[in-house]
Amino acid sequence: MAYHVKVIPPSGRARIHEASCKFCRDGQGMENQDKGTGPTYWQPPYPVPGFPTIAEAKRYVLSLGSRYIDTQGSVHTA
Ligand SMILES: [Zn+2]
Numbered sequence: 001m002a003y004h005v006k007v008i009p010p011s012g013r014a015r016i017h018e019a020s021c022k023f024c025r026d027g028q029g030m031e032n033q034d035k036g037t038g039p040t041y042w043q044p045p046y047p048v049p050g051f052p053t054i055a056e057a058k059r060y061v062l063s064l065g066s067r068y069i070d071t072q073g074s075v076h077t078a
């Protein structure tokens with residue numbers, strides 16, 4: 001299982017998604033949406049493989065700074 005982080009700077013949110021999530025799709029985002037333009041982005045971006053562990057994904061979220069605190073630790077698996 002790989003993990004990608006969706007980063008939404010305007011709202012100070014960063015959420016970890018499993019690569020298999022239908023909203024994440026290995027960092028591609030939803031079809032016809034979320035092309036990586038604008039202020040939000042996936043890390044790593046498609047086609048870069050996701051973080052191999054939740055721990056590494058969380059480390060990335062922490063590296064974003066204390067502004068990104070509201071969704072730390074919640075993993076989206078839908
Ligand atoms: Zn998701």
